[in-house]
Amino acid sequence: MDDEGAxxxxxxxxxxxxxxxxDKILFxxxxxxxxxxxxxxxxxxxxxxxxxxxxxxxxxxxxxxGMSDSGMAGAAKADLSFVQIxxxxxxxNKEANKDVAATCRAAVAKINALxxxxxxxxxxxxxxxxxxxxxxxxxxxxxxDCKAKEVFTFPASxxx
Numbered sequence: 001m002d003d004e005g006a007x008x009x010x011x012x013x014x015x016x017x018x019x020x021x022x023d024k025i026l027f028x029x030x031x032x033x034x035x036x037x038x039x040x041x042x043x044x045x046x047x048x049x050x051x052x053x054x055x056x057x058x059x060x061x062x063x064x065x066g067m068s069d070s071g072m073a074g075a076a077k078a079d080l081s082f083v084q085i086x087x088x089x090x091x092x093n094k095e096a097n098k099d100v101a102a103t104c105r106a107a108v109a110k111i112n113a114l115x116x117x118x119x120x121x122x123x124x125x126x127x128x129x130x131x132x133x134x135x136x137x138x139x140x141x142x143x144x145d146c147k148a149k150e151v152f153t154f155p156a157s158x159x160x
Contacts, residue, residue, distance in 0.1 A: 090135045122154060123157075
């Protein structure tokens with residue numbers, strides 16, 4: 001292969017690598033290490049929530065959206081379990097998700113289907129879309145149906 005052909009081949013390989021890496025979490029070493037866009041890409045991949053279990057001191061995580069029968073069995077045997085959901089955005093109704101309340105209810109239903117009630121549930125990120133009182137009330141009604149022993153909310157910061 002001549003130098004020009006090798007150069008084209010190398011550029012093609014670099015283009016493939018750039019394409020693959022474009023969907024990875026990007027690091028921002030000036031602040032916390034992960035940028036918001038990269039985190040949101042990761043969360044979209046992970047699903048609506050995560051079940052965390054600890055057995056014999058080993059912490060494991062599993063997406064609620066893809067929980068298998070073996071995952072359910074593992075959750076039943078865990079010494080400690082808790083769940084985390086994030087960014088319900090109650091009140092949002094655009095094309096991406098026209099019924100976020102139903103999505104949140106589905107996450108709660110998956111939590112309630114676990115063989116043992118988790119010790120607690122963490123709801124992190126954007127709880128509501130416009131921070132209106134009615135949206136917080138709607139979220140409270142949905143979350144009070146959760147069979148987790150305790151429910152904690154950690155709203156996203158409004159500062160950057």
